[in-house]
Amino acid sequence: MTQTAGDNPTGHEAWVRLVEHLGARGERRLVLVEGDRDSGLAWLRQLLPKLSPSPGIWTGPGDENPLAELTEVPPAKARDWLGRELSVVVWDGWQGNPPDGLAAIAGTLKAGGLLFWLMPPLDEWNRFADPDYRRTGLDSAEHHPFAHRMATILASDSDVIRVDARDPGRTLIPTLQAPDTPFTVATTDDQQRLINQLVHFGQGRRRRPLVVTADRGRGKSAALGIAAARLLQQGRERILVTAPSRESVDTLFHHARQTLGTDLATDDGNSLLTRAGAELRFLPVQELLTQRLAAEVVLVDEAAAIPPQVLEGILLGWPRVAFCSTVHGYEGAGRGFAIRFRSVLDRETQHWQSATLTQPVRWATGDPLEALASNLFLLSASGMASDDARVPARDIRIDRWFPADAPEPELAEAFGLLVDAHYRTTPADLRQWLDDPSAVSWCAWHERRIVGVLWGAIEGGLDEELAQKVTRGQRRIRGHLLAQSLASHSGFPEAAIQSTLRVVRVAVASPARRSGVGKRLVAVAREWVSEQELDGLGTSFGGSPELLAFWQSCGMNVVRVGFQRENTSGEYPLQMLAGSSPQGVELVDRLRGRLARHWLTLVPRHWCGMSAELLAAISDDLPATRILNDDDRRDLDNFAHGHRGFDFCLPVLRELGQVPGVMNWLRTRPELALWVGAVLQGRFWAEAQAAGLCRGQRDGEQRLRTVVRELLENGPEM
Numbered sequence: 001m002t003q004t005a006g007d008n009p010t011g012h013e014a015w016v017r018l019v020e021h022l023g024a025r026g027e028r029r030l031v032l033v034e035g036d037r038d039s040g041l042a043w044l045r046q047l048l049p050k051l052s053p054s055p056g057i058w059t060g061p062g063d064e065n066p067l068a069e070l071t072e073v074p075p076a077k078a079r080d081w082l083g084r085e086l087s088v089v090v091w092d093g094w095q096g097n098p099p100d101g102l103a104a105i106a107g108t109l110k111a112g113g114l115l116f117w118l119m120p121p122l123d124e125w126n127r128f129a130d131p132d133y134r135r136t137g138l139d140s141a142e143h144h145p146f147a148h149r150m151a152t153i154l155a156s157d158s159d160v161i162r163v164d165a166r167d168p169g170r171t172l173i174p175t176l177q178a179p180d181t182p183f184t185v186a187t188t189d190d191q192q193r194l195i196n197q198l199v200h201f202g203q204g205r206r207r208r209p210l211v212v213t214a215d216r217g218r219g220k221s222a223a224l225g226i227a228a229a230r231l232l233q234q235g236r237e238r239i240l241v242t243a244p245s246r247e248s249v250d251t252l253f254h255h256a257r258q259t260l261g262t263d264l265a266t267d268d269g270n271s272l273l274t275r276a277g278a279e280l281r282f283l284p285v286q287e288l289l290t291q292r293l294a295a296e297v298v299l300v301d302e303a304a305a306i307p308p309q310v311l312e313g314i315l316l317g318w319p320r321v322a323f324c325s326t327v328h329g330y331e332g333a334g335r336g337f338a339i340r341f342r343s344v345l346d347r348e349t350q351h352w353q354s355a356t357l358t359q360p361v362r363w364a365t366g367d368p369l370e371a372l373a374s375n376l377f378l379l380s381a382s383g384m385a386s387d388d389a390r391v392p393a394r395d396i397r398i399d400r401w402f403p404a405d406a407p408e409p410e411l412a413e414a415f416g417l418l419v420d421a422h423y424r425t426t427p428a429d430l431r432q433w434l435d436d437p438s439a440v441s442w443c444a445w446h447e448r449r450i451v452g453v454l455w456g457a458i459e460g461g462l463d464e465e466l467a468q469k470v471t472r473g474q475r476r477i478r479g480h481l482l483a484q485s486l487a488s489h490s491g492f493p494e495a496a497i498q499s500t501l502r503v504v505r506v507a508v509a510s511p512a513r514r515s516g517v518g519k520r521l522v523a524v525a526r527e528w529v530s531e532q533e534l535d536g537l538g539t540s541f542g543g544s545p546e547l548l549a550f551w552q553s554c555g556m557n558v559v560r561v562g563f564q565r566e567n568t569s570g571e572y573p574l575q576m577l578a579g580s581s582p583q584g585v586e587l588v589d590r591l592r593g594r595l596a597r598h599w600l601t602l603v604p605r606h607w608c609g610m611s612a613e614l615l616a617a618i619s620d621d622l623p624a625t626r627i628l629n630d631d632d633r634r635d636l637d638n639f640a641h642g643h644r645g646f647d648f649c650l651p652v653l654r655e656l657g658q659v660p661g662v663m664n665w666l667r668t669r670p671e672l673a674l675w676v677g678a679v680l681q682g683r684f685w686a687e688a689q690a691a692g693l694c695r696g697q698r699d700g701e702q703r704l705r706t707v708v709r710e711l712l713e714n715g716p717e718m
């Protein structure tokens with residue numbers, strides 16, 4: 001049933017009643033205010049005071065805030081509001097609609113909450129020049145399939161309340177039944193089960209790690225806080241909590257405090273001390289790992305945002321560790337985390353337990369706004385499950401694929417594959433994929449299921465003048481990651497002038513991996529690059545030995561290694577290229593030749609944190625151009641037989657890795673890590689010893705002498 005605001009004398013009573021009934025039912029709603037922005041704002045200025053919303057936010061310019069009580073938040077900062085509870089959001093879509101922020105903000109509304117979204121009429125969204133496109137380099141596109149898709153979903157959702165900004169009195173406002181038992185925010189059964197499980201886990205003797213995953217808004221942090229407090233009350237002496245930031249554990253601490261009640265003796269914000277002297281303490285991740293404080297239990301919150309190798313360090317360092325993370329979250333990191341971290345857990349420990357929270361806390365199950373946000377941004381998209389039967393390689397076909405034209409279930413399956421496989425895939429990526437006119441995609445199919453996806457984007461093609469400016473750091477170009485980076489960091493303007501297809505993402509479903517699907521997808525993209533007469537195919541990713549091996553098997557070569565580790569994966573960015581046109585092939589050679597020449601100087605300065613395996617694999621990938629002369633050979637011979645000191649020979653030992661065949665030979669030796677640490681990375685002996693590479697200088701030197709002796713006797717021709 002619906003009624004119009006115009007049917008009642010004040011025009012506002014139906015809205016007030018709606019909010020009351022929504023609150024009682026535990027639901028929220030989207031109110032789409034379509035058309036003329038000024039009229040829409042004028043209407044909101046009249047309506048909002050009657051709804052007395054508190055707290056609430058407004059994403060438009062400060063001087064147009066429709067209600068003084070609303071906090072002003074620019075759309076790009078909306079994600080910072082995750083975890084808060086709001087009654088009203090007035091989202092000024094005319095200022096821009098960053099998908100991650102919009103998706104996040106929908107999760108902050110509590111039961112009875114309304115999300116007012118000011119926008120042009122739905123049938124104009126396809127052409128609406130969203131100001132947020134400027135941030136992503138999409139502003140030149142004439143059509144916006146992502147916005148068009150959203151408009152189609154909204155138009156067919158009967159729970160969306162559509163307001164014509166020029167005629168709000170005619171809005172059809174749903175008249176909802178109030179339920180017999182009103183919705184209340186209370187500990188859900190799911191939370192209670194998790195609290196019990198955590199308490200049992202924290203008291204138990206068995207050291208099986210626990211992995212907790214929950215959709216956003218399921219009360220995970222509250223459950224963790226309550227369980228931590230109970231464990232302290234029941235005799236545990238120290239529980240450590242870590243997370244990517246202190247703010248991430250605000251809610252956890254709040255609930256721990258409340259549960260401790262009168263047992264709480266002191267509270268300095270980061271540490272709660274009970275009267276019995278037990279402690280709940282927050283430590284940032286790095287401090288946790290360096291301080292190594294003894295604790296019976298470690299709780300890692302928002303674990304998806306912490307690099308897997310750091311999680312591995314925590315796993316090995318304490319007896320009971322619970323890793324907790326949000327999945328289907330707006331950060332997009334969640335499920336990818338669960339999948340990637342599972343392989344670490346499987347490697348380190350046979351037995352680990354998992355727990356999942358599915359019941360929402362701040363709203364009722366079945367709330368229409370949650371379902372809508374999930375549809376709009378594919379928050380629950382999932383690819384083929386990892387435990388599905390293996391897919392036979394012979395029955396797979398690869399076709400060009402157009403995400404903007406794909407039926408919704410197909411799009412969800414393909415995007416789900418990216419979310420599952422990649423560390424961080426967010427709603428903003430979905431928009432980029434659909435809207436970028438330079439995007440080119442292929443899917444690998446097994447029968448009617450998508451088992452692999454490759455998403456590429458054409459980059460570069462700049463004119464000479466702009467390319468020079470990019471190289472000199474005077475201009476940055478958005479949406480051209482590889483071209484920008486090779487021009488400005490490696491210093492080659494040609495990289496921005498040439499046109500390259502960059503593989504933005506490639507993913508193969510677990511049941512189809514290691515049967516050549518990934519390689520075939522890349523091969524099809526390379527063929528296309530050649531047909532289109534582009535200059536090359538490139539890729540940029542968080543470097544790991546496995547991915548380097550994959551890209552090498554696809555015929556790509558290392559052209560650049562980033563200095564700074566990526567925040568998301570904790571890995572160093574690695575960029576690889578395969579030239580296609582003659583000038584493309586020449587550029588690849590020049591980039592690699594230059595990197596190889598600079599390699600030995602750069603390694604000790606920038607890549608001391610890189611694993612020996614990866615560093616050796618990159619060294620091996622680069623062109624080996626050094627040739628030993630008789631003086632070098634004499635030095636090496638004397639070193640091998642103990643007649644000459646390590647430091648005198650270090651320069652020639654370093655260069656040895658660039659002699660053809662030597663690095664490849666060294667990679668098969670057990671002394672590789674010591675070689676990389678002491679020779680390439682230039683670690684002092686005490687450091688090498690602390691890192692477990694040797695038992696001290698004498699041992700380290702002796703082992704290196706032995707390797708060099710064997711190299712001279714049985715290694716490749718030098």
Ligand SMILES: CC(=O)SCCNC(=O)CCNC(=O)[C@H](O)C(C)(C)COP(=O)(O)OP(=O)(O)OC[C@H]1O[C@@H](n2cnc3c(N)ncnc32)[C@H](O)[C@@H]1OP(=O)(O)O
Nearest residue numbers: 421505506507508513514515516517518519541546549550
């Ligand atoms: C820009 C980017 O997207 S980088 C990120 C790449 N994507 C991801 O990391 C997502 C998760 N991973 C995946 O989806 C897949 O593992 C992919 C896409 C990396 C590889 O797809 P697959 O179909 O499994 O690779 P494929 O079978 O074609 O492998 C070809 C060769 O690459 C190498 N290779 C592939 N995976 C690995 C691995 N995990 N370890 C070592 N070598 C590997 C091998 O030499 C392999 O040949 P082989 O199986 O005969 O030994």
